[in-house]
Amino acid sequence: MKKGPVILCTIFVCLFLALLLVLLFLAPPLVEAYSSFRALSEGVPDAILIAFYLCAVPAAAALLCLLALLRTIRREEPFAKRSATLMSVVSWCCVAVSLITAGAGFRYFPLFFIAVAMVFIFLIVRVVRMCFVAAAALKEENSLTI
Amino acid sequence: MAIIVNLDVMMAKRKISSNELAEKIGITPANLSILKTGKARAIRFSTLDSICKALSCQPSDILEYREEDTDGK
Structure with missing residues:
Protein backbone atom coordinates (compact mmCIF):
# COMPACT_ATOMS: atom_id res chain seq x y z
CA MET A 1 0.00 0.00 0.00
CA LYS A 2 1.23 3.50 -0.84
CA LYS A 3 2.14 5.29 2.39
CA GLY A 4 2.37 8.76 0.82
CA PRO A 5 -1.36 9.65 0.84
CA VAL A 6 -1.75 8.26 4.37
CA ILE A 7 1.13 10.36 5.65
CA LEU A 8 -0.25 13.42 3.82
CA CYS A 9 -3.67 12.87 5.44
CA THR A 10 -2.03 12.46 8.86
CA ILE A 11 -0.19 15.76 8.39
CA PHE A 12 -3.44 17.52 7.42
CA VAL A 13 -5.32 16.06 10.40
CA CYS A 14 -2.51 17.23 12.69
CA LEU A 15 -2.67 20.68 11.07
CA PHE A 16 -6.42 20.83 11.64
CA LEU A 17 -5.92 19.81 15.27
CA ALA A 18 -3.37 22.59 15.66
CA LEU A 19 -5.75 25.03 13.95
CA LEU A 20 -8.54 24.01 16.31
CA LEU A 21 -6.26 24.55 19.29
CA VAL A 22 -5.24 28.00 18.02
CA LEU A 23 -8.87 28.94 17.33
CA LEU A 24 -9.81 28.04 20.90
CA PHE A 25 -7.75 31.05 21.95
CA LEU A 26 -8.34 33.29 18.94
CA ALA A 27 -12.07 32.68 18.49
CA PRO A 28 -13.34 35.62 20.64
CA PRO A 29 -11.34 38.36 18.85
CA LEU A 30 -11.98 36.77 15.44
CA VAL A 31 -15.74 36.59 16.03
CA GLU A 32 -15.71 40.16 17.32
CA ALA A 33 -13.85 41.36 14.21
CA TYR A 34 -16.24 39.40 11.96
CA SER A 35 -19.32 40.79 13.71
CA SER A 36 -18.08 44.39 13.36
CA PHE A 37 -17.19 43.74 9.68
CA ARG A 38 -20.64 42.24 8.89
CA ALA A 39 -22.46 44.51 11.35
CA LEU A 40 -24.17 41.56 13.05
CA SER A 41 -26.99 42.27 15.45
CA GLU A 42 -26.55 41.94 19.20
CA GLY A 43 -26.41 38.41 20.56
CA VAL A 44 -25.32 36.86 17.25
CA PRO A 45 -21.56 36.92 18.01
CA ASP A 46 -22.26 35.22 21.34
CA ALA A 47 -24.32 32.53 19.59
CA ILE A 48 -21.51 31.93 17.09
CA LEU A 49 -18.94 31.76 19.87
CA ILE A 50 -20.99 29.37 22.00
CA ALA A 51 -21.64 27.17 18.95
CA PHE A 52 -17.92 27.18 18.13
CA TYR A 53 -16.86 26.15 21.64
CA LEU A 54 -19.56 23.46 21.78
CA CYS A 55 -18.51 22.16 18.34
CA ALA A 56 -14.82 22.13 19.33
CA VAL A 57 -15.34 19.04 21.52
CA PRO A 58 -16.84 16.73 18.83
CA ALA A 59 -14.47 18.23 16.25
CA ALA A 60 -11.44 17.36 18.39
CA ALA A 61 -12.87 13.88 19.06
CA ALA A 62 -13.44 13.33 15.33
CA LEU A 63 -9.92 14.48 14.45
CA LEU A 64 -8.38 12.21 17.11
CA CYS A 65 -10.44 9.30 15.78
CA LEU A 66 -9.22 10.08 12.27
CA LEU A 67 -5.63 10.01 13.55
CA ALA A 68 -6.25 6.60 15.14
CA LEU A 69 -7.89 5.38 11.92
CA LEU A 70 -4.93 6.56 9.85
CA ARG A 71 -2.61 4.74 12.28
CA THR A 72 -4.47 1.45 11.64
CA ILE A 73 -4.19 2.07 7.89
CA ARG A 74 -0.44 2.75 8.24
CA ARG A 75 -0.10 -0.58 10.10
CA GLU A 76 -1.85 -2.21 7.12
CA GLU A 77 -4.73 -3.53 9.19
CA PRO A 78 -7.54 -1.12 8.24
CA PHE A 79 -10.29 -3.72 8.04
CA ALA A 80 -10.57 -4.35 11.76
CA LYS A 81 -13.57 -3.91 14.04
CA ARG A 82 -11.76 -0.97 15.66
CA SER A 83 -11.87 0.98 12.38
CA ALA A 84 -15.64 0.60 12.22
CA THR A 85 -15.94 1.82 15.82
CA LEU A 86 -13.73 4.84 15.07
CA MET A 87 -15.79 5.70 12.00
CA SER A 88 -18.93 5.39 14.05
CA VAL A 89 -17.53 7.92 16.55
CA VAL A 90 -16.62 10.28 13.68
CA SER A 91 -20.12 10.02 12.23
CA TRP A 92 -21.80 10.76 15.57
CA CYS A 93 -19.43 13.72 16.06
CA CYS A 94 -20.76 15.04 12.73
CA VAL A 95 -24.31 14.67 14.07
CA ALA A 96 -23.35 16.54 17.25
CA VAL A 97 -21.86 19.42 15.24
CA SER A 98 -24.92 19.40 12.99
CA LEU A 99 -27.29 19.67 15.95
CA ILE A 100 -25.26 22.45 17.58
CA THR A 101 -24.98 24.48 14.39
CA ALA A 102 -28.66 23.88 13.58
CA GLY A 103 -29.54 25.29 17.01
CA ALA A 104 -27.26 28.27 16.51
CA GLY A 105 -28.67 28.68 12.99
CA PHE A 106 -31.80 30.17 14.51
CA ARG A 107 -29.66 33.11 15.65
CA TYR A 108 -27.33 33.23 12.65
CA PHE A 109 -28.81 31.67 9.51
CA PRO A 110 -25.55 30.71 7.60
CA LEU A 111 -24.82 28.18 10.35
CA PHE A 112 -27.70 26.10 8.92
CA PHE A 113 -25.51 25.40 5.88
CA ILE A 114 -22.87 23.86 8.16
CA ALA A 115 -25.60 21.76 9.79
CA VAL A 116 -26.75 20.43 6.41
CA ALA A 117 -23.15 19.79 5.31
CA MET A 118 -22.51 17.86 8.52
CA VAL A 119 -25.57 15.65 7.96
CA PHE A 120 -24.24 14.94 4.47
CA ILE A 121 -20.79 14.05 5.85
CA PHE A 122 -22.51 11.86 8.48
CA LEU A 123 -24.23 9.90 5.70
CA ILE A 124 -20.99 9.48 3.74
CA VAL A 125 -19.08 8.28 6.81
CA MET B 1 -20.75 -26.47 13.25
CA ALA B 2 -21.94 -29.83 11.92
CA ILE B 3 -18.63 -30.53 10.19
CA ILE B 4 -16.12 -32.11 12.55
CA VAL B 5 -12.41 -32.04 11.76
CA ASN B 6 -10.75 -35.28 12.86
CA LEU B 7 -7.28 -34.17 11.90
CA ASP B 8 -5.82 -34.84 15.36
CA VAL B 9 -7.10 -38.46 15.23
CA MET B 10 -5.41 -39.05 11.87
CA MET B 11 -2.25 -37.35 13.08
CA ALA B 12 -2.18 -39.61 16.13
CA LYS B 13 -2.72 -42.67 13.89
CA ARG B 14 0.15 -41.62 11.63
CA LYS B 15 2.26 -40.55 14.62
CA ILE B 16 3.04 -37.16 13.13
CA SER B 17 3.50 -33.93 15.08
CA SER B 18 1.74 -30.66 14.29
CA ASN B 19 4.94 -28.89 13.30
CA GLU B 20 5.98 -31.72 11.04
CA LEU B 21 2.59 -31.85 9.30
CA ALA B 22 2.47 -28.05 8.97
CA GLU B 23 5.87 -28.13 7.30
CA LYS B 24 4.85 -30.99 4.99
CA ILE B 25 1.66 -29.34 3.77
CA GLY B 26 3.14 -25.84 3.64
CA ILE B 27 0.97 -23.98 6.14
CA THR B 28 1.91 -22.30 9.39
CA PRO B 29 1.50 -24.21 12.68
CA ALA B 30 -0.93 -21.48 13.76
CA ASN B 31 -3.17 -22.16 10.75
CA LEU B 32 -2.92 -25.91 11.37
CA SER B 33 -4.02 -25.27 14.94
CA ILE B 34 -7.05 -23.30 13.66
CA LEU B 35 -7.91 -26.28 11.47
CA LYS B 36 -7.43 -28.83 14.28
CA THR B 37 -9.50 -26.93 16.80
CA GLY B 38 -12.40 -26.55 14.35
CA LYS B 39 -12.18 -22.75 14.27
CA ALA B 40 -11.66 -22.68 10.50
CA ARG B 41 -14.54 -21.43 8.37
CA ALA B 42 -13.40 -23.21 5.21
CA ILE B 43 -10.67 -25.42 3.83
CA ARG B 44 -9.11 -25.07 0.40
CA PHE B 45 -9.03 -28.11 -1.89
CA SER B 46 -5.28 -27.58 -2.24
CA THR B 47 -4.84 -27.79 1.56
CA LEU B 48 -7.07 -30.87 1.74
CA ASP B 49 -5.07 -32.43 -1.08
CA SER B 50 -1.79 -31.76 0.74
CA ILE B 51 -3.14 -33.15 4.03
CA CYS B 52 -4.44 -36.31 2.37
CA LYS B 53 -1.11 -36.72 0.60
CA ALA B 54 0.90 -36.18 3.80
CA LEU B 55 -1.27 -38.48 5.93
CA SER B 56 -2.03 -41.02 3.17
CA CYS B 57 -5.74 -40.86 3.84
CA GLN B 58 -9.06 -39.83 2.32
CA PRO B 59 -10.88 -36.53 2.94
CA SER B 60 -13.58 -38.53 4.76
CA ASP B 61 -10.95 -39.62 7.31
CA ILE B 62 -10.40 -35.96 8.21
CA LEU B 63 -13.85 -34.44 7.79
CA GLU B 64 -17.00 -35.82 9.30
CA TYR B 65 -20.62 -34.63 9.20
CA ARG B 66 -22.58 -34.87 12.43
CA GLU B 67 -26.17 -33.70 12.48
CA GLU B 68 -26.75 -30.89 14.95
CA ASP B 69 -29.58 -30.80 17.47
CA THR B 70 -32.39 -28.37 16.69
CA ASP B 71 -31.18 -26.09 19.52
CA GLY B 72 -27.75 -25.94 17.87
CA LYS B 73 -25.92 -28.12 20.44
Whole structure:
Protein backbone atom coordinates (compact mmCIF):
# COMPACT_ATOMS: atom_id res chain seq x y z
CA MET A 1 0.00 0.00 0.00
CA LYS A 2 1.23 3.50 -0.84
CA LYS A 3 2.14 5.29 2.39
CA GLY A 4 2.37 8.76 0.82
CA PRO A 5 -1.36 9.65 0.84
CA VAL A 6 -1.75 8.26 4.37
CA ILE A 7 1.13 10.36 5.65
CA LEU A 8 -0.25 13.42 3.82
CA CYS A 9 -3.67 12.87 5.44
CA THR A 10 -2.03 12.46 8.86
CA ILE A 11 -0.19 15.76 8.39
CA PHE A 12 -3.44 17.52 7.42
CA VAL A 13 -5.32 16.06 10.40
CA CYS A 14 -2.51 17.23 12.69
CA LEU A 15 -2.67 20.68 11.07
CA PHE A 16 -6.42 20.83 11.64
CA LEU A 17 -5.92 19.81 15.27
CA ALA A 18 -3.37 22.59 15.66
CA LEU A 19 -5.75 25.03 13.95
CA LEU A 20 -8.54 24.01 16.31
CA LEU A 21 -6.26 24.55 19.29
CA VAL A 22 -5.24 28.00 18.02
CA LEU A 23 -8.87 28.94 17.33
CA LEU A 24 -9.81 28.04 20.90
CA PHE A 25 -7.75 31.05 21.95
CA LEU A 26 -8.34 33.29 18.94
CA ALA A 27 -12.07 32.68 18.49
CA PRO A 28 -13.34 35.62 20.64
CA PRO A 29 -11.34 38.36 18.85
CA LEU A 30 -11.98 36.77 15.44
CA VAL A 31 -15.74 36.59 16.03
CA GLU A 32 -15.71 40.16 17.32
CA ALA A 33 -13.85 41.36 14.21
CA TYR A 34 -16.24 39.40 11.96
CA SER A 35 -19.32 40.79 13.71
CA SER A 36 -18.08 44.39 13.36
CA PHE A 37 -17.19 43.74 9.68
CA ARG A 38 -20.64 42.24 8.89
CA ALA A 39 -22.46 44.51 11.35
CA LEU A 40 -24.17 41.56 13.05
CA SER A 41 -26.99 42.27 15.45
CA GLU A 42 -26.55 41.94 19.20
CA GLY A 43 -26.41 38.41 20.56
CA VAL A 44 -25.32 36.86 17.25
CA PRO A 45 -21.56 36.92 18.01
CA ASP A 46 -22.26 35.22 21.34
CA ALA A 47 -24.32 32.53 19.59
CA ILE A 48 -21.51 31.93 17.09
CA LEU A 49 -18.94 31.76 19.87
CA ILE A 50 -20.99 29.37 22.00
CA ALA A 51 -21.64 27.17 18.95
CA PHE A 52 -17.92 27.18 18.13
CA TYR A 53 -16.86 26.15 21.64
CA LEU A 54 -19.56 23.46 21.78
CA CYS A 55 -18.51 22.16 18.34
CA ALA A 56 -14.82 22.13 19.33
CA VAL A 57 -15.34 19.04 21.52
CA PRO A 58 -16.84 16.73 18.83
CA ALA A 59 -14.47 18.23 16.25
CA ALA A 60 -11.44 17.36 18.39
CA ALA A 61 -12.87 13.88 19.06
CA ALA A 62 -13.44 13.33 15.33
CA LEU A 63 -9.92 14.48 14.45
CA LEU A 64 -8.38 12.21 17.11
CA CYS A 65 -10.44 9.30 15.78
CA LEU A 66 -9.22 10.08 12.27
CA LEU A 67 -5.63 10.01 13.55
CA ALA A 68 -6.25 6.60 15.14
CA LEU A 69 -7.89 5.38 11.92
CA LEU A 70 -4.93 6.56 9.85
CA ARG A 71 -2.61 4.74 12.28
CA THR A 72 -4.47 1.45 11.64
CA ILE A 73 -4.19 2.07 7.89
CA ARG A 74 -0.44 2.75 8.24
CA ARG A 75 -0.10 -0.58 10.10
CA GLU A 76 -1.85 -2.21 7.12
CA GLU A 77 -4.73 -3.53 9.19
CA PRO A 78 -7.54 -1.12 8.24
CA PHE A 79 -10.29 -3.72 8.04
CA ALA A 80 -10.57 -4.35 11.76
CA LYS A 81 -13.57 -3.91 14.04
CA ARG A 82 -11.76 -0.97 15.66
CA SER A 83 -11.87 0.98 12.38
CA ALA A 84 -15.64 0.60 12.22
CA THR A 85 -15.94 1.82 15.82
CA LEU A 86 -13.73 4.84 15.07
CA MET A 87 -15.79 5.70 12.00
CA SER A 88 -18.93 5.39 14.05
CA VAL A 89 -17.53 7.92 16.55
CA VAL A 90 -16.62 10.28 13.68
CA SER A 91 -20.12 10.02 12.23
CA TRP A 92 -21.80 10.76 15.57
CA CYS A 93 -19.43 13.72 16.06
CA CYS A 94 -20.76 15.04 12.73
CA VAL A 95 -24.31 14.67 14.07
CA ALA A 96 -23.35 16.54 17.25
CA VAL A 97 -21.86 19.42 15.24
CA SER A 98 -24.92 19.40 12.99
CA LEU A 99 -27.29 19.67 15.95
CA ILE A 100 -25.26 22.45 17.58
CA THR A 101 -24.98 24.48 14.39
CA ALA A 102 -28.66 23.88 13.58
CA GLY A 103 -29.54 25.29 17.01
CA ALA A 104 -27.26 28.27 16.51
CA GLY A 105 -28.67 28.68 12.99
CA PHE A 106 -31.80 30.17 14.51
CA ARG A 107 -29.66 33.11 15.65
CA TYR A 108 -27.33 33.23 12.65
CA PHE A 109 -28.81 31.67 9.51
CA PRO A 110 -25.55 30.71 7.60
CA LEU A 111 -24.82 28.18 10.35
CA PHE A 112 -27.70 26.10 8.92
CA PHE A 113 -25.51 25.40 5.88
CA ILE A 114 -22.87 23.86 8.16
CA ALA A 115 -25.60 21.76 9.79
CA VAL A 116 -26.75 20.43 6.41
CA ALA A 117 -23.15 19.79 5.31
CA MET A 118 -22.51 17.86 8.52
CA VAL A 119 -25.57 15.65 7.96
CA PHE A 120 -24.24 14.94 4.47
CA ILE A 121 -20.79 14.05 5.85
CA PHE A 122 -22.51 11.86 8.48
CA LEU A 123 -24.23 9.90 5.70
CA ILE A 124 -20.99 9.48 3.74
CA VAL A 125 -19.08 8.28 6.81
CA ARG A 126 -21.89 5.82 7.71
CA VAL A 127 -21.84 4.33 4.20
CA VAL A 128 -18.02 4.03 4.25
CA ARG A 129 -18.31 2.48 7.74
CA MET A 130 -20.70 -0.16 6.39
CA CYS A 131 -18.15 -0.95 3.66
CA PHE A 132 -15.47 -1.31 6.35
CA VAL A 133 -17.70 -3.68 8.38
CA ALA A 134 -18.35 -5.81 5.29
CA ALA A 135 -14.64 -5.81 4.42
CA ALA A 136 -13.71 -6.80 8.00
CA ALA A 137 -16.14 -9.75 7.79
CA LEU A 138 -14.64 -10.79 4.42
CA LYS A 139 -11.12 -10.52 5.82
CA GLU A 140 -12.04 -12.66 8.83
CA GLU A 141 -13.62 -15.24 6.52
CA ASN A 142 -10.50 -15.22 4.37
CA SER A 143 -8.08 -15.53 7.28
CA LEU A 144 -10.10 -18.48 8.65
CA THR A 145 -9.94 -20.27 5.30
CA ILE A 146 -6.99 -22.63 5.57
CA MET B 1 -20.75 -26.47 13.25
CA ALA B 2 -21.94 -29.83 11.92
CA ILE B 3 -18.63 -30.53 10.19
CA ILE B 4 -16.12 -32.11 12.55
CA VAL B 5 -12.41 -32.04 11.76
CA ASN B 6 -10.75 -35.28 12.86
CA LEU B 7 -7.28 -34.17 11.90
CA ASP B 8 -5.82 -34.84 15.36
CA VAL B 9 -7.10 -38.46 15.23
CA MET B 10 -5.41 -39.05 11.87
CA MET B 11 -2.25 -37.35 13.08
CA ALA B 12 -2.18 -39.61 16.13
CA LYS B 13 -2.72 -42.67 13.89
CA ARG B 14 0.15 -41.62 11.63
CA LYS B 15 2.26 -40.55 14.62
CA ILE B 16 3.04 -37.16 13.13
CA SER B 17 3.50 -33.93 15.08
CA SER B 18 1.74 -30.66 14.29
CA ASN B 19 4.94 -28.89 13.30
CA GLU B 20 5.98 -31.72 11.04
CA LEU B 21 2.59 -31.85 9.30
CA ALA B 22 2.47 -28.05 8.97
CA GLU B 23 5.87 -28.13 7.30
CA LYS B 24 4.85 -30.99 4.99
CA ILE B 25 1.66 -29.34 3.77
CA GLY B 26 3.14 -25.84 3.64
CA ILE B 27 0.97 -23.98 6.14
CA THR B 28 1.91 -22.30 9.39
CA PRO B 29 1.50 -24.21 12.68
CA ALA B 30 -0.93 -21.48 13.76
CA ASN B 31 -3.17 -22.16 10.75
CA LEU B 32 -2.92 -25.91 11.37
CA SER B 33 -4.02 -25.27 14.94
CA ILE B 34 -7.05 -23.30 13.66
CA LEU B 35 -7.91 -26.28 11.47
CA LYS B 36 -7.43 -28.83 14.28
CA THR B 37 -9.50 -26.93 16.80
CA GLY B 38 -12.40 -26.55 14.35
CA LYS B 39 -12.18 -22.75 14.27
CA ALA B 40 -11.66 -22.68 10.50
CA ARG B 41 -14.54 -21.43 8.37
CA ALA B 42 -13.40 -23.21 5.21
CA ILE B 43 -10.67 -25.42 3.83
CA ARG B 44 -9.11 -25.07 0.40
CA PHE B 45 -9.03 -28.11 -1.89
CA SER B 46 -5.28 -27.58 -2.24
CA THR B 47 -4.84 -27.79 1.56
CA LEU B 48 -7.07 -30.87 1.74
CA ASP B 49 -5.07 -32.43 -1.08
CA SER B 50 -1.79 -31.76 0.74
CA ILE B 51 -3.14 -33.15 4.03
CA CYS B 52 -4.44 -36.31 2.37
CA LYS B 53 -1.11 -36.72 0.60
CA ALA B 54 0.90 -36.18 3.80
CA LEU B 55 -1.27 -38.48 5.93
CA SER B 56 -2.03 -41.02 3.17
CA CYS B 57 -5.74 -40.86 3.84
CA GLN B 58 -9.06 -39.83 2.32
CA PRO B 59 -10.88 -36.53 2.94
CA SER B 60 -13.58 -38.53 4.76
CA ASP B 61 -10.95 -39.62 7.31
CA ILE B 62 -10.40 -35.96 8.21
CA LEU B 63 -13.85 -34.44 7.79
CA GLU B 64 -17.00 -35.82 9.30
CA TYR B 65 -20.62 -34.63 9.20
CA ARG B 66 -22.58 -34.87 12.43
CA GLU B 67 -26.17 -33.70 12.48
CA GLU B 68 -26.75 -30.89 14.95
CA ASP B 69 -29.58 -30.80 17.47
CA THR B 70 -32.39 -28.37 16.69
CA ASP B 71 -31.18 -26.09 19.52
CA GLY B 72 -27.75 -25.94 17.87
CA LYS B 73 -25.92 -28.12 20.44
